[in-house]
Each structure stands twice: as C-alpha cells, then as structure tokens.
Amino acid sequence: MRRKAAVLGATGIVGQRLVSMLSKHPWFELVAIASSERGVNERYNRVVNWIIEDPIPEDAGDMTLQPISPHINADIVFSALPADIAADVEVELAKRGLFVVSNASCMRLDRNIPLLNPEVNAEHIEALELQHKFYGWSGALLKVPNCTTAILTLALKPLFDSFGIDFVAASTMQAISGAGLKGLPAAFIQDNVIPYIEGEEEKVENETKKIFGRLTSKGIVQDDGIKVTASCNRVPVLEGHLITAFVRLKERTTTEEVVRALEEFPTNKIRSFGLPTAPDKPVIVRREVDRPQPRLDKWEGNGMAVVVGRVREDRALGGVKFVVLGHNTLRGAAGTAVLIAELALAKKLL
Amino acid sequence: MRRKAAVLGATGIVGQRLVSMLSKHPWFELVAIASSERGVNERYNRVVNWIIEDPIPEDAGDMTLQPISPHINADIVFSALPADIAADVEVELAKRGLFVVSNASCMRLDRNIPLLNPEVNAEHIEALELQHKFYGWSGALLKVPNCTTAILTLALKPLFDSFGIDFVAASTMQAISGAGLKGLPAAFIQDNVIPYIEGEEEKVENETKKIFGRLTSKGIVQDDGIKVTASCNRVPVLEGHLITAFVRLKERTTTEEVVRALEEFPTNKIRSFGLPTAPDKPVIVRREVDRPQPRLDKWEGNGMAVVVGRVREDRALGGVKFVVLGHNTLRGAAGTAVLIAELALAKKLL
C-alpha cells in the first residue's frame, strides 16, 4: 500500500520535478499539491508554467492547488517552499505528526535535523530519534542539502572513505534552473556569467562539514577536519551544475588510486534496500578529456548520478583536481528528497 | 613618423582586433595584412568574416590579403598565426630584421624570448639583448601571454609586489571567442559548458611562473616559488574570460590590505611612457557583490583593464579569494600585443 504524499511549493521547478516523480512512484501516491503563490483553488494544470521535459502527469494536472497550511491530509510532505515561509509550516507539520522532507534552506544546520544525501550519510537518519526526544514532534523533519553540496559531497564521499579529506576548493558553474522558475531575469544572464549566488558559498562550506560529521548523543556534530572553500557562479545553461574541485587528501595516494576509489564506490548499502530512485552507480567516472558536460551528461542515472571527469594530479596543491557534474533539480533537490523518503520507508521510520 | 606594421593571421578574431587597433593607431601604420587561409590575393573585406563590433576600417578593407611569407615589407609584424605554422615564419622574420610581436603559443617558455604583460613584467623586455646575443637575430621576437595568463597575472601583480604569492588555484570560465573565429562548433557549446581547453591549464601554470620570474644573464628564469594550478572551462559567452582565484600569500595580511594593494597598484611605470593603449587603471576593483560580469565589465579601460571583484577572506586556504575578468581578445591578446609594441618603441628598441 502506497503512502500518501503531498507537495508544497508545487508550481516551482523543484515542485514540478517532485510532482513528476511522485506521479509514477511505486511507493508513494500523490494526494495533494499546494502553493504559496497565485492560483490556489484552481486546477494545477491551469496555474503551473510546466517547463520540464516530461509532460505534466494527467492526474496531477487535474488536482486542485491548495493553499499552504498545516492541515494536510497526507503521510509524507515534500516541501519545495521558499526558505522564508518554510520554517513555520514545516515545523508545524512535523508537530502534527507528518513526515516532512524539505528542500528549503532554513534549519539545515540544526544538529537534530538530519541533512541527508543518502549514499553519503544515510546513518544520520538515526538523528530522528534525538529529534523526537529533544523537540517532542510526533512527526519528523529532514532536510535535503543545497544543490551544489549534494553533488559535491557525493563525489567526495569515496575519497573521504578511502583517504580522508583535508581541503577542498570548489568553483561552481551553476545552471539557471537553480535560481527557480522566475528567479533570474533573462536580461541579466544572456551572454553573461554572474559570479555570485546569494548565500550559496556559505551553504556549500557549512553543509559539507555537517554531512561528513558524526552522529553523537547530542546530535550531528560537523566535521571541522575538512576545510572547504567555494566560489559560486551562475552560467547560461538550463540544467546541470558543473563544479571544478581542487582537493588535498589526508592520506597521500596516486591519481590512479583516486580514480579506482571513485569507480569502485560501494554504494550497495543504499541499493541493498531496493530504493527505486537510487541509481545503480551514483558516481560515474568518465575518461574522455572533455567530460562531463551539463547538456550531455546530466541524465546519467536518471539524473541521480554524479559524473566525475578529468581526475588529475594537482602538484601545486599536493592533491588531485577533477570536475564533477550533477543534475541540480534532481540529484540536487527533488530526486534526493524522494530518495530520502524511500530510505525512511525502507527503514520503517515512515 | 609612424612605423610600418603588418598583421599575420588577419582573418581570425585576434587578427581582426589587431587590424582594428592598428588602423587608428597614432604610432603605427598598417601596411600589410596576410593570412594562411583561403582568400589570398583578394581584398580583405571580401574574405574576412568581420565579427567585431567596430566596423571594418575602410583602408584595411581595401587591402589585398597577402600569403604568409618572410618577405614582408614592414618594421613590425603582429602575428596571430596558429601555433603550428607560426614558429618557422616568426623566427625567419626575426632573422631578417623584423620586430615580431606574437600571440602564437609556441616558444613562449624560451628563456631568451620575452613573454610580456607590460604592467607586470615590462623589465623582461631587456632580455632582447640576450636574444640578440645568443640567437644572432637582427630583428626580435616577443611573445604575448596566453589570454587567461595575461588577465590572471595582471590581477596578481599588486599582490605579488605587496605580499608575495605562495599558491594560486584558478578556475576559469572562458569565452567562445577564445577558441577562434570558427574553432568551436555551436552545437557543442549551446546550453552547455565544456570543462576542457587543450593545453590551456599548462599554459596558465607555466607562463605565470615565467612572467613573475627574474631576468638573469642567461635569460628569464621562472619563479618556482609560486605554485599555480588551473582548471579551464569554456562557457557560452562571446567575450570576456572570468576567473575565480583562491590565493595564499607569502605574507599574512587582511582582506582590506589586499583590496588596497589592488586599488593602489602604481601602474604609472607604464603610463609614464605615454603608451596610447595603456589603460589609466589596469586593475579596477568593484565592490558590488555580483561583479565583475563579462557582458557588463569587459570594456573597462577599452578592454585593457582587468576588473577584480568579490575580494574576501578564504579561511579554508588561509588566504583570499576573488573573481577577475578581462577582455580575452584585447587584454588577453591583440591589445597586449599592441601595448608591447608601444613599450618597445618608447624604449627605442624598435
């Protein structure tokens, strides 16, 4: 029997991805969609500016768009709300017993709220016990990492496990869709690059430390052994965040060993649960000199794998450098949200 | 009396910039244009795919395009030839007594060939004496740095002078025009980023060390004290290379001091010669959070200044990080070539 799912913030790009994924999901049944914007009480397909490549699902299209409220009749709520209105609603929903998986950036660093990238830190889901204990919510609240962080940490995970990570400098080339459906005027980005995304660098730096942190009896403690610096840029590309990474490992090794660690990343811990959205290989290594590329490689693993390329020695840093790509609204948002929900269900937490 | 100038490789983008600049130059008179491609012996304006924003100069447009040959009747030759055919022709021209300023990448690391970015290492022009002595050429051969290197080293120069530079990681977002007029098919870069430019990273890493190197009695010795690592990307932008830089200085300082050094960079050494192409301020600092941007800032100093922005502390690295932009076919190629020629003339070496 499928769990009843609701999507908050259903008209945005991440909301559209969630609606699309949940409409054909074997474990969840989409029963409600809500928005904080215009169009409430109208049919979804009359309101939404549907821009993703799959057609709008018929059933979802005919649903009535609800207002945002804590009175939602569902087992699980996927939130793609703007950060400024998300906090209150999400906490209220958790208090009322719902299981909330949220893409909103607020509260991501709270040590009693798991910030999950399942192939990287699935074990942090156990923090829900502390959340229940300390906050007294009958439901639960889990967070999806920032899009760039989700992609970067997945590529770093095999290196973290095999060699330890001392330092990472990441320079990003982020897609337009990451700014939301209407967040970026075309006149600003046409034939241009914008070397700034509000709050993004801090998110990458702090969330990475939390994701690689330890679960203690007091919550998740971030790993300060990893030094992270980021420089984030918006480029005129629709989908797919590309990141150049300069990495110094704790343990000296060869480039070949680094490639091997990436290629042999044993993700089976997640796959063994049979999670429908988990890709066969979450980290794919390309050997060509000029890959990965957003337009060509973003669909690997149905948009849930990250693609690493150009792994090479970095003599100046005493480490390695590489390029990594991920689909920003799937691996970086909606897809990871669904994967988290699947993990919770497989672990009978939902 | 103006010196007679010729342009080799006149139909490409850098060639067009050279033709445009020299056609209205107070010190040079464009007397010959040559190409290794189709169209030889035809009128330039019938052959060239003129794509720069200034109209094609009337006089130049009516010139007959010559074949590439060492028999060119000029005082100075500006070469924008492809590297594979440049070496032989340029050396032959220098042997025959011509003063050659070349954008071709071959021989850039030869210690008796100055690799000049005038505001950074004007003093390396003195290596021409060694060139004459060791190679016996009656003319001279000077090289313009790689486009990214020219932009990056100009931004680094004030920091090098004030604090010393220990380490630089540079991730680039380079414009389409850097691939040449027809070098990059539209179907490859449309809605995409290509994380590879052949040979580019090595050029940035090695040329930077030579530019900051010392002139000795045996030639220019590169500065191995600067560790440089680069990751180079092509983005769908017509003009303007944007670089994110993570920099560790030799001397500890504050971000404010770094900004001050950049803003107060005393470029007057070059300006004091009255070089027509030298910008008033070769390094411009922007304080807005989202600048520099290629489309908006590439024309600063008539395309000859670099624009630095987002200077901020980099705690992870123990240094600073910033973004720098430069016009790749002006500051990064044709403009610096002309500036080198002006410097030589001012120093009576031509």
Add this chain to the structure above:
Amino acid sequence: MRRKAAVLGATGIVGQRLVSMLSKHPWFELVAIASSERGVNERYNRVVNWIIEDPIPEDAGDMTLQPISPHINADIVFSALPADIAADVEVELAKRGLFVVSNASCMRLDRNIPLLNPEVNAEHIEALELQHKFYGWSGALLKVPNCTTAILTLALKPLFDSFGIDFVAASTMQAISGAGLKGLPAAFIQDNVIPYIEGEEEKVENETKKIFGRLTSKGIVQDDGIKVTASCNRVPVLEGHLITAFVRLKERTTTEEVVRALEEFPTNKIRSFGLPTAPDKPVIVRREVDRPQPRLDKWEGNGMAVVVGRVREDRALGGVKFVVLGHNTLRGAAGTAVLIAELALAKKLL
C-alpha cells in the same frame, strides 16, 4: 539654454537608455528621475540594475529617485512607465502644462495624440494643435510607437512613398530586452523561442496604419489601404529586433527599384533641422546575403538606423521580401522618444 527634462520609469531598460542619452544631450538637461518601483528616495545608482554597455552617468547616478507624481519640475517628461499606470499620470502632466513624450502603449491609437516616428510621419506633430483644442491641455502628450512598429514603418516608408503599400506580412524575432529588465525569466527563453508576445501583433497592425495615416481636421485618420499582418516571436538575443517582411506594393516595380528607393530615402527633412539624435541615414541597405544580424548591425547610426537586407523578389506574393533590423530599445523606444522631443523643440512647439 537647455530644457529641463525628467524621466519616469527610470530604472527599467528604456529608462536607463533615456537617462544615458539625456545625460549627455546638448538640448536637454536631466533634472529629475522617478520610478514607480522600490527605491524611491534613494540614490539612483544604489537602486538601478544598470545593464547597458555605457557606464551609468555620474550626475544621474547621484540623483535621488523620486516617486511618480504629476508635480514634477521640468519642461519635458519622458515616460517609460508601464501602460497600466502611465495613462493617468501622463494626462495629468499634460494638463499641468508639461510636454510629455511617452513610450507607454496606452492611448497610442487616440487620433488626437500624435504617434510619431519622425522620419516617417513628422507632419503628424501638427495634431498637437487639435489636441490642445479638443482636450484643452496646456501641455502636450505624444507617443512613441511600439518597438517593432517603429522599426518596420521606417523600413516601409521609402516604399510607401515611391510605390504605395498594399499588404505586409511581418514575422518578428524580438530581443529579450524588449520584455523589460525583469520581464522574462531566463528559464523560459534559454535554448528556446517563444512564439507569442502579449498584444504585440495588434500593436504592429494598428499602429502601422495610424503612422501612415492622414492628419485631418478631426485628428489622425488611419490608412486602411495598408493591410498588415504580424506574427511575433521572442528569441534568445539580448538586443535588436529582426523582422522578415513579405510586401506587396500598389505599383508594380522591380527589385532594383525597391533597393534604390530604400538607399535613396531622402530623410533630409529631419536632418535639415539638425536634430542631434537623427542618424545620417535612417535606412541602410546591406548587400551581403546574410545581413542584417542583431549582434553585428544593431549599432548602425548609433542604434537609430534600421538595416535592411536580403531584398528579393517574392513571386508567390507578387511583391518583394526582405529582412529588417533595428535596435529595439533605441530606435524602438528611447532613441525615438528623444528624437521626437528634438523635433518638437526645433519646431518651437516646446
């Protein structure tokens, strides 16, 4: 002595163009800038997202942005307000004695309000007398045509004069900037074309008839002898509207005669007034097979000329077909507004 000028809607793209042009204008002095948006009472350069290629003028940048109100201390007001709020303010200003030149689309078809494209229908400015008589305003209100209409009618004018025009089908490829500074989200237009611009086709069809209409004692009567049909599209180009036109003339002629009429268009009627913004040649004909192109040709006549190309026989229609390009925010908006004001001043109507 220069006339005092104000700009309403100064933060948008057309507003920025107006501020830029008026800041260096020999006949006008920019004394006030106002906006209906956020930022009122702050300094202009703190509020505006300046995206045009010329730097923000220093004096204007330091001005305080005023709210929209009919109490503006100026001789002439240039309005770039949104249509929905423009009507009331503009009429009120005209009542209070100001000379108002407006880019807003409201009231463009009012027969007592001149809709001016100076090289095409300068004589319609005489309708101001009727406006004064019928409406009793002590000031005046004049309208700038829709951007596409301004470009198209200028190209049609020589043909209208020489051969008469029976039918025009125009298919447009309009630039992003035509949608305003923030009017078009990047996620909608990236790698895409949108075959619809609200209200645009009706504007082109109706305004063209009014511009070619006659001034009678009752106002301007539109020319119903010209049948116009338009299909308007938005393309991912920053600036420059490109139009393909299929035209049937009233009088049979040859393609050569059509080209000659375009090339010899005697615009001196306007030039003879010495209007600073009037281009030497408002209609330029290119003979190359692949011109005009927006990126390469939009700056002709400082953005005030239209460029016609590919004039060829249209056997199917029994007429000619051609392509025409104009700078949409200059010839199509701000530039024509300033030209209208210059005409009024030259005619001592202001």
Add this chain to the structure above:
Amino acid sequence: MRRKAAVLGATGIVGQRLVSMLSKHPWFELVAIASSERGVNERYNRVVNWIIEDPIPEDAGDMTLQPISPHINADIVFSALPADIAADVEVELAKRGLFVVSNASCMRLDRNIPLLNPEVNAEHIEALELQHKFYGWSGALLKVPNCTTAILTLALKPLFDSFGIDFVAASTMQAISGAGLKGLPAAFIQDNVIPYIEGEEEKVENETKKIFGRLTSKGIVQDDGIKVTASCNRVPVLEGHLITAFVRLKERTTTEEVVRALEEFPTNKIRSFGLPTAPDKPVIVRREVDRPQPRLDKWEGNGMAVVVGRVREDRALGGVKFVVLGHNTLRGAAGTAVLIAELALAKKLL
C-alpha cells in the same frame, strides 16, 4: 527477419540519429556504418562526437567505421551524406540493387525519385515503378524532404485536403543542429540570429510543390497551384525548427474549421500499416497562447509529430496564420527516413 541496414554519413548529427534509431529498430538490423570523413577503419565510438541525448548504442559503438563505397553489404542504405558527394554514391548503390533512402538534397526534384513525407504523400512511393522503368536501376532511390519542408507540409496537409491551399508565406526560426555537427561556428550565432540559410528558401518553395504534386505516367508533377514563399533564419536554439505561416486557402472557411481539420487529420492510412516510427497523432494542436516552443514541444510523438499552435484568422491576407514546430533532425531528417523505409517494407517494395 530484420533487413540489413547501413548508414552513410554516420558521424554527423543526422547520422547519429539514424544509428540511434536503427540500433533498436524491430524491422532493421544495423550492419554497417560509413563516413566520408576522418576516422575510417577506426571504431565508431572512438571517432564520433556523439552529442544526442540517448547514449551511444553499444553494438554500434563497437563497429568499425567504413569508407564510403558502393560495395556495401546491406538491403537498405540510409544516407546522410553531404549533397556534393551523395549523388554519385547513391545512384551507384541503387544501380547495384540497394534500396537507398537519402537525406541529401541533390535530386530531390527529379520527377522519378519519390520525395516522401509519408503522412502527406505516401502514394508517391508508387513512382518507384517509373524509376525502375526509366532508369533501369535494380534498386531504388527515395528522398527525404528538406527539414523545414517536412515539418511545414505535414502541418499543411490537413488544410490541403480539406480546403485547398492557395498561398503560403513561411518565416522560419531554425535550430543550430540543422547546420550539422560542425557547420556553424559558435562565434557566429552566439546572442544573434542569422537571416540566411544557403539554398533553404528555394528548397522549401520547390519541394512543397512536389510533395503536393500528382503522380502521372511520366513521374511526379509538381502542384503549381500552391504559391509558396519562405524566409529562413537560424536562431540560437539547439533543436526544433519553429515556423510562422501565413496561409490563404482556396476555399473560404472559419478558424474553427481549420483547427478541426488539423485536429482530426486522419493519419490512419499510415498507422494502419503499423509502422513503428509513425506517431499516433502526426499533427498536434495546442490551444495555449504561447505554444509550441522548441525546447518544450520538440519531443511530441517521439520527435515525429509536428505541433501547431496560435491558429488565428488573418484578415489582412484573407486566410489564417499559425505557428508550427517540428524536431528538425527527427521529423525533419532521420525519423522521416526511417518512416519511409518502414512504409516501403510494409508495402513489400523492399
């Protein structure tokens, strides 16, 4: 038993589409791939710059790329060769008994060579009998229409059948991929539109007349009752040709009747053969004001349907105007080639 198929010109974009479609085709088995370019005798996946969204098929990737020659061991040959080398090879293959379906533009107007857009003029395949009789080839040669023509004629077919077509003016916005893999330099089309595609307008005008022509005992006679004029433009979009059409019908009707004819187009004549590549609905009508759009609608019918939108009265012309979109390398090239082959097989001509 599947027929053996070869692809000539396999490294280009249309070649890649053919390889992709044939690798998973139920009726054909891809046995040979050939190219006129570099890379002959190497493995296909080492040579090709694979840029389409589906991954390169494993079997095809491992094939050895053959040189172009008439000695190909296959039943059917799909040609995506450049026009200049196609004619000789294709005729030679037909002489040697092979069934050749060609995308090359040469010989498209030959009255004994069917120019097929199956849902439009399937009956023209009967001209193969005349081809055999007059030319004496033991094989056969059939042509795929020009990309724009294929899309336009499919949209016109329901109107042709229901009302007759008197006049069509078509202005196109054609995708980059139509220029071939490397045919269009990025520096030419970035932030630009090019209002010219060599030979394209003549192809649209002439091929349309042939496709709607009659099969007589002397071959296919073009329909001169349809007057067609085209103006063709290249826009910065990867895939999907968008066309604005102004159409005058022979029989007066209402816009509603036109929409109905488009929606009810009885394509079952093709579907009744059970052709795998034939879309359920080859003509799809969208009612939204702003559709079709290339990025959003190109995949309709797996890229084999055309999408018509904005059907509206054209009073100026006395007809209708609309917008139509099709996938240029599928419906406009490779897909139609495969559909033609399927039709031939269903009709036992192969």
